[in-house]
Structure formats: structure tokens, C-alpha cells
Amino acid sequence: MAEHRSGQWYSGTDRNAYIHRAWMRRGLPAHAFDGRPHIAIANTASDLTPCNAHLNEVAESVKQGVYEAGGIPLNLPVVSLGETLVRPTAMLWRNMAAMAIEEMLRANPIDGVVLLGGCDKTIPALLMAAASVDLPAVVVPGGPMLTGTFRGQPLGCGTDVWRLSEEVRAGTLSEAEFLQSESSMIRSRGHCNTMGTASTMGLLAEALGTVLPGLAGTPAADSRLLERSHETGRLVVEMVAEHRTPSSLLTRGSFLNAIVALAAIGGSTNAVVHLLAIAGRLGIDLKQDDFDATGADVPLLVDLQPSGRFLMEDFFRAGGLHAVLREVRDLLDPAALTVTGKPLVDHLGVGQIWDREVIRSRAEPLQPHAGIAVLYGNLAPDGAVIKPAAASPHLLHHRGRAVVFDSIEDMHARIDDPELDVDADSILVMRGCGPKGYPGMPEVANMPLPAKLLRHGVRDMVRICDGRMSGTAYGTVVLHVAPEAAAGGPLALVRSGDFVILDVAARRLDIDIPAEELAARLPDAATVTAYAKPRRGWERLYVETVQQANTGADLDFLVGSTGDRVSRESH
Numbered sequence: 001m002a003e004h005r006s007g008q009w010y011s012g013t014d015r016n017a018y019i020h021r022a023w024m025r026r027g028l029p030a031h032a033f034d035g036r037p038h039i040a041i042a043n044t045a046s047d048l049t050p051c052n053a054h055l056n057e058v059a060e061s062v063k064q065g066v067y068e069a070g071g072i073p074l075n076l077p078v079v080s081l082g083e084t085l086v087r088p089t090a091m092l093w094r095n096m097a098a099m100a101i102e103e104m105l106r107a108n109p110i111d112g113v114v115l116l117g118g119c120d121k122t123i124p125a126l127l128m129a130a131a132s133v134d135l136p137a138v139v140v141p142g143g144p145m146l147t148g149t150f151r152g153q154p155l156g157c158g159t160d161v162w163r164l165s166e167e168v169r170a171g172t173l174s175e176a177e178f179l180q181s182e183s184s185m186i187r188s189r190g191h192c193n194t195m196g197t198a199s200t201m202g203l204l205a206e207a208l209g210t211v212l213p214g215l216a217g218t219p220a221a222d223s224r225l226l227e228r229s230h231e232t233g234r235l236v237v238e239m240v241a242e243h244r245t246p247s248s249l250l251t252r253g254s255f256l257n258a259i260v261a262l263a264a265i266g267g268s269t270n271a272v273v274h275l276l277a278i279a280g281r282l283g284i285d286l287k288q289d290d291f292d293a294t295g296a297d298v299p300l301l302v303d304l305q306p307s308g309r310f311l312m313e314d315f316f317r318a319g320g321l322h323a324v325l326r327e328v329r330d331l332l333d334p335a336a337l338t339v340t341g342k343p344l345v346d347h348l349g350v351g352q353i354w355d356r357e358v359i360r361s362r363a364e365p366l367q368p369h370a371g372i373a374v375l376y377g378n379l380a381p382d383g384a385v386i387k388p389a390a391a392s393p394h395l396l397h398h399r400g401r402a403v404v405f406d407s408i409e410d411m412h413a414r415i416d417d418p419e420l421d422v423d424a425d426s427i428l429v430m431r432g433c434g435p436k437g438y439p440g441m442p443e444v445a446n447m448p449l450p451a452k453l454l455r456h457g458v459r460d461m462v463r464i465c466d467g468r469m470s471g472t473a474y475g476t477v478v479l480h481v482a483p484e485a486a487a488g489g490p491l492a493l494v495r496s497g498d499f500v501i502l503d504v505a506a507r508r509l510d511i512d513i514p515a516e517e518l519a520a521r522l523p524d525a526a527t528v529t530a531y532a533k534p535r536r537g538w539e540r541l542y543v544e545t546v547q548q549a550n551t552g553a554d555l556d557f558l559v560g561s562t563g564d565r566v567s568r569e570s571h
């Protein structure tokens with residue numbers, strides 16, 4: 001069994017090999033150790049990650065495929081992060097999950113791995129880990145839920161939560177009616193059915209080349225998810241035989257393909273920090289500016305919430321990812337490979353658009369220029385991002401008075417104060433929400449609008465924050481401002497009443513005061529005291545070592561790869 005990595009544990013007649021085999025013999029037959037590849041199924045199923053709760057069933061289909069192809073499948077439960085439940089934010093533990101998964105993949109006698117994820121942070125964490133260990137690895141995205149309806153109307157997970165909750169605050173929807181929609185929103189197993197972060201990262205994992213082509217976007221309740229999971233189990237055994245590892249498949253071109261896909265599908269801004277972090281583990285030169293340079297002129301082809309009307313079940317029915325990528329095939333790197341060993345573009349021949357309302361043709365896009373815009377200026381020296389496709393066009397060039405909040409608690413305490421000095425032209429600024437300041441960079445950048453403005457019909461304002469926003473959210477929101485306030489960024493120096501200028505076309509974000517005045521300012525005491533100062537545990541390690549959003553918010557000592565080598569025996 002020496003040709004496989006697992007043979008380092010199981011081959012031989014000495015005491016250590018005996019121990020390794022004997023303890024695994026409670027179910028595994030003797031021929032499990034005769035040279036067959038051992039495949040881990042890194043499984044993020046958890047009852048506390050509702051979007052991933054069905055992955056145990058998916059794992060069984062993967063197992064069958066692995067067995068059929070001659071491998072030995074082994075379930076490996078790994079850290080799971082439920083976006084809707086964990087406090088203070090799932091992003092605080094993305095890097096921890098990646099580190100823990102990496103160490104377990106390296107420490108165990110496995111030759112390849114199938115990565116089961118769904119909810120927002122699980123696929124990024126799995127890919128970061130797999131990139132650092134560099135064993136043959138393939139992703140199975142858990143898929144979106146089916147469309148729920150309320151009073152005859154489809155409900156978009158997340159997006160309609162934001163919309164309906166604002167209507168309650170505006171007084172146009174009763175609280176009782178709002179609560180009635182609760183049981184209708186989540187119709188089935190699976191992650192959010194909008195083009196939020198979960199859908200985005202599942203699709204981008206395929207655009208990167210790490211998913212069995214044609215699988216991403218398959219609804220969680222669709223039996224074809226299990227069929228393709230079985231195929232993935234077969235594929236990973238082949239990948240081990242051919243030694244198809246992340247480093248042998250993924251290139252800069254792979255990531256640029258993902259950026260093209262991100263723009264064409266109208267995907268989540270969270271993809272920026274996740275793709276940057278994954279690329280950092282592989283040593284690939286990917287920069288925040290690449291999202292603008294590569295994606296800004298890509299047309300938006302998918303009419304899905306939050307940038308459009310439809311939902312993921314419609315997207316899958318209309319032709320899915322391959323139909324979209326076929327429309328922009330000329331923008332893709334033709335050499336970028338997939339887990340099949342063949343280029344991504346070779347798998348697009350059958351992609352067809354079956355519903356041109358949901359997926360537009362290149363000639364008739366939803367918007368001619370989509371993607372992520374990267375802004376710079378005296379308020380964001382290291383950059384900030386905005387998703388123009390989800391913004392109000394009339395606000396993409398705007399000058400307004402800042403209304404500043406020092407923390408999420410400060411914002412909640414004052415946003416609905418009738419005495420708050422705010423009008424429709426104001427710019428809401430919230431700081432203390434970056435990787436270090438919160439800590440963990442929560443999805444709070446899409447601040448609720450002041451109730452008194454909602455009652456007058458205002459439904460969007462410019463909002464600026466060093467945090468993130470949910471991929472299901474919408475609005476004219478500038479986020480990922482770097483450096484964040486807690487890291488000494490100029491966002492800490494803005495005062496209520498200062499004029500701020502947003503000019504997306506010019507890629508600028510500036511505070512409109514003289515440079516010498518800005519240079520002379522110091523943060524207010526209330527601003528500094530709002531930053532988190534953890535004393536122990538993961539939060540302390542995180543705050544002391546986390547990088548800024550413009551490089552992916554990974555921990556500085558986790559960037560790069562160690563490979564799969566373990567030099568010492570355990571006995």
C-alpha cells in the first residue's frame with residue numbers, strides 16, 4: 001500500500017501498523033488495507049447548521065460512489081458554522097474551521113477528500129483547508145432550498161427578511177403578518193434560495209474547477225443531488241490515482257474564471273474575502289483589484305434576488321451555471337482545469353438557456369456592467385467594495401452628510417430616534433465592525449434605514465461600513481472598508497456632519513475635508529472604546545493575527561500551504 005499516503009499508517013507488520021489497522025477493524029474488512037485509497041468525507045452536517053443538516057444523506061451517496069470505485073470512504077465530521085445561529089458572527093470562526101479541518105486532513109491516514117458544505121462559511125473553510133493540505137479534494141455543494149411562498153408570492157430567503165422587516169418598521173406591514181411568513185420562508189432542506197453567499201460560493205466552487213461539472217446549484221431536495229454525489233465519490237478515487245490536487249488544478253486563471261462567474265450571476269460581495277483567502281493558501285497572486293479589473297465589465301445575466309426577481313430553483317430550471325458561463329465563454333481562461341482533469345470550458349458545450357427571463361443572453365443582459373467595484377480614496381486607502389447591481393443607480397454618485405455610529409450597539413440604540421439628525425441625502429457610517437474591531441467582520445453593513453425616513457417612503461441610502469453584508473442583502477452599501485477603524489483606518493476619524501463623497505464611476509470614496517485637517521484628527525474616545533478587546537481564547541488569537549479584508553481576512557500565520565506530510569508516528 002506504499003503507493004498511497006494511507007499506507008504510511010497501515011502497511012507493514014510492526015506494532016504501529018498493527019495498532020492502526022486493528023482499531024479500524026471494527027467494521028472494515030482486511031481487504032480495506034490491501035492498497036485501496038482511503039477517502040475522507042469532510043462533513044459539515046449539523047443540526048445547528050440548518051442549511052447543512054441533510055449532508056449526512058449526501059455523505060451516504062458519496063460513500064456508495066467511493067466503494068463502487070474501489071475506495072474506502074470514511075465519514076469525518078468537521079467544524080460546522082450556521083450563519084443564522086452562531087454569535088457574534090460566523091466569520092469569526094471561518095479561519096478556525098479552516099485550520100481545524102486542515103489539521104484533521106493532515107493528521108489522518110487519508111488519500112483524498114470529499115468536501116461537503118453549503119451554508120456560507122463552510123465551503124470557503126473547506127477549500128482553504130484543502131488548499132493548505134493539498135490532497136486530492138472535490139466539493140459537493142449541499143444546494144439551495146426549494147421556493148417557499150406566502151400569500152401566493154415566492155419568498156427569497158434573507159432578501160425578503162430584510163424587505164419585510166423594513167416594511168414593519170415603516171408601518172406598511174403588521175408584525176402579525178410578518179410573523180405569519182416565518183413558517184413559509186424555509187420550505188425544504190438546503191441553504192438560502194437567493195443569490196446569497198451560500199449559492200454564490202457553491203457556484204464559484206464549480207467555476208474554480210473544484211466541483212463535478214454540472215452539480216453546483218442543484219436544489220438540496222432534488223434527487224439529482226444524490227446521483228451526482230455518488231458520481232463525485234467515484235471521481236475522487238480517480239483523482240487520487242491521477243494525483244489531481246488543488247495545487248495541480250487551480251491557477252490564477254481559475255480564480256479569474258470565478259470572478260467572471262461572480263459578475264455574471266450577480267453573486268455576493270462576500271466572495272471577495274473568500275476567494276482572496278483561498279488563493280492565499282495556494283500562493284496564487286490574486287488581488288482585490290482583480291475583482292474590478294476582471295469583473296466590472298462583465299454583464300449581469302441572472303435575474304435573481306437580491307439583484308433581480310427570481311430564485312435558485314428557477315435558476316436551476318433555466319439552465320444553471322453552465323448556461324451562464326457559455327454566454328461569457330470568451331471571457332474565461334480556456335486552460336483552467338477542473339477536478340475531471342479537463343478544462344472548465346470543455347464542459348460548457350451542453351449549457352443552454354431554457355428560460356430567458358431568468359437567465360439572459362449576452363446580447364440582452366439584465367445590466368451591461370456588473371461585478372464588484374473597488375473604491376479607493378482618503379476614506380479607504382486600502383480599498384472598499386460595492387455591488388453596483390444591488391445598488392440604487394441614483395446613489396452611485398452622491399455627496400451627503402455623515403451620520404456616524406461607533407458600533408452596532410450604537411446604531412441600534414439611535415437609528416430610530418426621532419431626534420436623529422438625518423435626512424434622505426445623509427450617508428450612514430458605521431465603524432468598529434471590521435475583522436479586529438467586532439471581532440469577526442459581521443454582516444451588518446446593510447444598516448436598517450431610520451424609521452422616520454421609511455415612513456416617508458425612503459427605501460435606500462448610501463451606507464458605509466468596515467464590516468460585510470449578507471449576500472442576500474441589497475442597497476447602496478459600501479463595505480469592507482480597509483484599513484478598518486480598529487486597525488487605524490481613517491474611518492475612525494469621520495464625524496457626524498462631515499460630507500462624504502461616493503463616486504462609483506470614478507472608483508472613489510472620500511471624506512470632503514482638507515488633507516491637513518484629516519491628518520490632524522484623532523479618534524474620539526467613544527470610538528476607541530467600542531472596539532473589542534478579547535482577553536483569551538480564539539478571539540484573542542484572531543484579533544492579534546487577522547489580516548484586513550482587502551487580502552481576505554485570513555490569519556497571517558495560516559497563509560500558504562504546509563502540504564500533507566506528517567513526520568512523526570503517534571506511538
